Amino acid sequence: MWKRKVESTTSKPTKKCHWSTGLLKSMEDPECKIKEDDKIIVINDKYPKAQFHYLVLPKEDILSIWHVQGKHHDLLIHMHNVARTLVEKQSNHEFIMGYHAMPSMQRLHLHVISTDFNSPCLKTKYHWNSFTTPFLLHSSDVCRQLRETGEVKKIPTETWKDYLNTNLKCHKCSTQPKNMPDLKRHLLTHIDSKQQ
Template sequence: MKRKFESDMSKSATSKKGHWSAGLLTSMEDPECMVKEDDKIVVIKDKYPKAQFHYLVLPKENILSIRQVKKNHQDLLMHMHEVARGLVEKHTDHEFIMGYHAMPSMQRLHLHVISTDFCSPCLKTKYHWNSFTTPFFLHSSDVSRQLHEEGEVKNISPQKCKDYLNTQLKCHKCTLQPKNMPALKRHILTHIDKQKQ
């Protein structure tokens, strides 16, 4: 995540086709990844899921990221949100969050639909964790409301994004601040065990 984030910060959003940041475009066409499709969107499974369930809702319209969303995309974002809610409803025994990264590393607008167990071998770094558990993660309902009321999605500055990603680790369920990711991941399992009881 750090490498990707720094790369995104230092370059404009015009990466070459075939670059790792354009990987979502390939995944959108991969039958192994695809979950659902309609005339406006494609839903795929994240290739490197950060939780037990991790989907991405992508528009077929070529919108590079949340930073390029305009007022005329309001209906599209609402549709993406409704599709995400439909995915969540299939997993009634899990909690989910739905949202966008404030400064995504991958090209093509994508809405994360991710279970809050955060149980995955792909969840490895503080940057991974903080990208979903700090204000770096823009909740879908907030983004849609802001677009409706203000006609735009306010961008968070690159420095603020970096600060969020560097925030001290903190459990999303309680006040514990573990010293590292292995400790956090062990702690998260205690919450999962409590839910099963």
């Protein structure tokens, strides 16, 4: 005869968090943090899509770039300036800084990513296109738009989906690889030629 397992009434059930809230947990993790001030926290991306991939997050609870208002202009300028100091420390690498048109993670975050895109975490066409097409809203453009209009103009769903579905194309030359393994092999030629 099977006995039913009696659950203890003293243990509290563990609350499961949705994966999209992972950045909030990383912001609290001292091992993830690389910089912090009274307005922002900088963390290493847990799944970097390049050799260097940082995220600059505000301490203020702003869900995404589409929840930014005119009053956040100074904060976004500060995030941009913090990102630039990170880039200056790696002067032998090129970087891009921007926000995804449709962020998958909760909490506004600015991507600061080196353009080598040399990472085992870069696996899909969507990963690639999210950084190499207008799906990435460049930080300086976002700051300018917010200053001039008091808002960031939302990209229509069909438009950002088209960006993610764009055919693969190298961001440094006209090569159009047929798949991700081909693209990743091709990217190494740009890294090798830079090191010679």
